[in-house]
Amino acid sequence: MGQATITHAEVSFLAHTLDKPMGGSGVSQVDLILADIGTSDGARGVGFSYVIAGGGRFVAERAAALADRFLHGQPLAPAPAHWRDISKSFNRTGPGVNLVALAALDLALWDLDARRRDVPLATALGGEARSVPVYGSGGFAPAMAPAAAAEQAVAHVEAGFKGVKPRVGGVPADAAMIRAVCDVVGDKAWVMADMNEKGDPSRAQWFCRLAAEHGLRFVEEPLPAGDMTAYRRLSANVSVALATGEHHQGVGAFSALLTDNIAGIVQPDLAMVGGLTPALKIVHLAEALGAEVMPHFLPSLFVHLAAVSPAVTMLEDFPLLEPLFGEHAAVRDGMIKPDASKAGHGIRLAPALLKNATVLA
Structure with a gap:
């Protein structure tokens, strides 16, 4: 391939x-926020x-400004090179919205690279495609009755998912709900729990000990994500694995999180970390x-990242964006693998929805 210009x-x-x-x-x-780069x-x-x-x-407007300033008319470089060039401009404005905007551009640049080479994104990232287990996260809600949570768990297990993740709040009612879910799941799948940052130090410790008694694989965000001091204290006093990272x-x-042994499982979010370039660094x-590493939802995208490292052990099925996709890799019997016949990430927005998008740049 010769030198190309954006x-x-x-x-x-x-x-x-x-x-x-x-x-x-x-x-x-x-x-x-949608990016299309040619x-x-x-x-x-x-x-x-x-x-x-x-x-x-506002994020989309920021992405459009970054695309106009740093990409349009420029020589095409590897995605990480463009990421470094753009992110240097955040020195006085900070990450925040900037990284969420950059994520769309970075993913488009990786997709562009893979499609120019006519290979799946997994290959472009330096990996070898493999099947990855997926756990079911959708359908659960806070304060769910034990019977309803158990019913949802059974539906996930019958669909082949390798784990289930009900929502909890660090309240006494959690005990009956977790017991009901564990009883119906048995040894057919893993059980995890997501507290969605709703805990405080005492309730988080209480629930984590309950989770350990029931053999849960991990407890997600038992505390506000930014309270690193509380996470250090909790991690030192409970045996169940803690998971965090989406914020x-x-x-x-x-x-x-990793060097201080705060979390044994990290969950990078595509938008929050600023795209695949930093996500790749986190995996390594x-x-x-x-x-x-168990990234925050989007299994049809992160299955490509899983190709790079065995550290990506499970993916999360929480179908928030998938209904908007016209094409994407499907979960089959609780496993997902990149489609080797498709170059790039293989995700395409449903054409009918694209008609409603507003072009900003």
């Missing part, structure tokens, strides 16, 4: 209202980022330190 760097915005609230945070709206040799890559619960248009930004934040860091 001739097209378009950013669009799409606000999508869900049919019903989802997850422990009751998500009801997802804003999509080069002088006719290649094209698409990427996306997202904001949950509104405010995404963290910057590779440095994950380095602290976790592997070097003997930790696990």
Whole structure:
């Protein structure tokens, strides 16, 4: 391949209202930031980022400004080189919205690279495609009755998922619900729990000890994500694995989680970390330190990242964005593998939804 120039760097915005609230945070709206990047040799890559619960248009406008300033008309370079060039400009404005905006551009650049080489994204990232187990996370809600949570868990297990993750709040009612889920799941799948940052130190410790008694694989975000002091104290006093990361930004934040033994499982979010380039660094860091990576939802994307390292041990099926995709790798019997016949990440937004997107640049 010869040197190409970026001739097209378009950013669009799409606000999508869900049919019903989802997850422990009751998500009801997802804003999509869409990036479409083309080069002088006719290649094209698409990427996306997202904001949950509104405010995404501002992020899309930021992504459009970054694309115009740093990409349009520039020689095409490897995605990490563009990521470094763009992120240096955040020195006086900080990560925040900037990284969420950059995520869409970075993913599009990785997709572009893989499609120019006519290989799956897994290969472009330096990995070898493999099947990865997936756990079921959708359908659970806070304060769910034991019978309802057990019914949802059974549905996930019957669908082949290798684990289930109900939502908890660090309240006495959690005990009966977790017991009911564990009873119906038995040894057919893992049971985990997500507290969605709702705990305080005493309730988090109480629930983590309950989780250990029932053999849960991990407890996710038992405390507010930014309270590193409380996480250090909790980690030192409980035996169950702690998982966190979906609200963290910057590779440095994950380095602290791992080197301080705060979390044995980290969960990078595509949008919050700023795309695949930093996510790749997090995976390599976790592997070097003997930790696990279970990225925040999007299994059809992160299955490509799993190809790079065995540190990615499970993926999460929480179908927040998948209903918007016209094409994506499917979970089959609780496992997912990249489609070797498709170049790039293989995810395409449903054409009918694209008609509603607003082009910003």
